[in-house]
Amino acid sequence: MQALLKTLEEIGFETVKELDVSTLKALPEVRQMCEVNTCGVYNTRWSCPPGCGSIEECDKIMHQYTHGILVQTIGDIEDTLDWEGIMEVKEVHDKRFLQGTERIKEHLDEVLPLGDGACTRCQKCTYPDAPCRFPDLKSSSMEAFGLFVSDVCKKNGVGYNYGPGKMCYTGCYLFCI
């Protein structure tokens, strides 16, 4: 665990904290928020519902893992209308998150990465015509797995809203050690 925490800190995440997997619960109401499709990627990627599995399947998958780490990228923005600034923080987080998955795989055979948004590993996802190109590396969002992210943060002693002028993206990695 110490080696994994250090690896993720080296990548640059502002928050790196061990996660208590018993705090993870897939909630149907969070999945229903995905179905509203405000992000516009519902049913377009293997990482997203319905391609990532039913809420019951996601809950079962998450609980196969005994340990986890929460990570966050926290960046500066001018205000909530600073779309460019918000997207810059997101881009940094997505790059770090992909790198984190690969670095954890150097230590462990298997990891379940749950990020902030749809899988961005391929420019164009193979969904639904062909199997996922990287089933071991693809990442769903925490929300796609039914997690109420602010609640998971709270239960693990991690902040979620860092106040005006700050933007935060959250993800987690689940694994067995």
Ligand code: SF4
């Ligand atoms: S790894 Fe590629 S094919 Fe698999 S879910 Fe992600 S984008 Fe789609």
